Amino acid sequence: MAADLVISVAMIAGIVLVSEAVRRAAKRLCSEDYRIYLVEAVSTFQLCACTHELKLLGELGRIESNVGLTLTYIMSTVHISTFHGASCNPAVIVEHLCRGTTSAKGAAVIICVQFAAAVVAQFAVAAVWSLGLSDLHTRHQKFGYRCFDPIGGTLLQAAAVESACAFCMTAMTMHIHRVDEKLRSHAAAALITFLVYAGGHISGAFFNAVLAFSTQFPCSGHSYPEYCFVYWLGPVLG
Structure with missing residues (x-):
């Protein structure tokens, strides 16, 4: 290992x-x-x-x-x-x-x-x-490069988590200028890590449509429209 x-x-x-x-x-x-x-x-x-x-x-x-x-x-x-x-x-x-x-x-x-x-x-x-x-x-x-579905809740719960994560990231981006420049990347990384910890077991906490498209859409478990609902609509609403 x-x-x-x-x-x-x-x-x-x-x-x-x-x-x-x-x-x-x-x-x-x-x-x-x-x-x-x-x-x-x-x-x-x-x-x-x-x-x-x-x-x-x-x-x-x-x-x-x-x-x-x-x-x-x-x-x-x-x-x-x-x-x-x-x-x-x-x-x-x-x-x-x-x-x-x-x-x-x-x-x-x-x-x-x-x-x-x-x-x-x-x-x-x-x-x-x-x-x-x-x-x-x-x-x-x-295993044929098979990946696993990270959605651990309902589609609505997963979409809500993605939306909430995107909202938090947007809010941080709007106020990050108040943080010392040397600490900004660490502050953003800390928030991302917290969001992954808090929401990862429900949706995977991607809160990025293109990242989810690359890493999650090829996985089995849900259909493309369902993934679009969670990983595209969720972050946009957030």
Whole structure:
């Protein structure tokens, strides 16, 4: 189990390092018009790919909850610190559209980029898992990369949890400027970790439509419309 955890952490670190290298290259080589889309795509890929591995550790690796929450906090801090302004969340883009800070065309392109990156993340992690770098990956491959349904309550309860989590994150985002700049990523990561702890057993606590699309929609247990209700409508209402 310890070896599986080390390999998974190494895989996650590799994803972050490669993604950061691409972001920095984009910053140097791409014009601002294209840079925003590339950074959004790479950051969304990083978020989804890392979450796939963390989800695998929790479901098949059966890591202890305190280890899982610690990894959630660390990775949340890393993501926030490396995203370079990317939202990686369609609900945030919709909010910007409603506030008039982005155009309908720009919002549509960014959301399409996010979902495309989420799909790429699915195939990328499956390709890495197929290498059998750890016993955990080998077992997952033998099971046909089958994932488990995290919804532990009714659909209404799960949607309510996703909505409440999204509301809390939005409220924090609106007031995070009051926190010292050096502590902002840690404050956000602490809230994310708490929400995962509080609501994870009911809905999985994704509160991000594109992240749920990448990591949860391929799982058995519920239909696509039901997943859309929980993981798309819930966060938007929040």
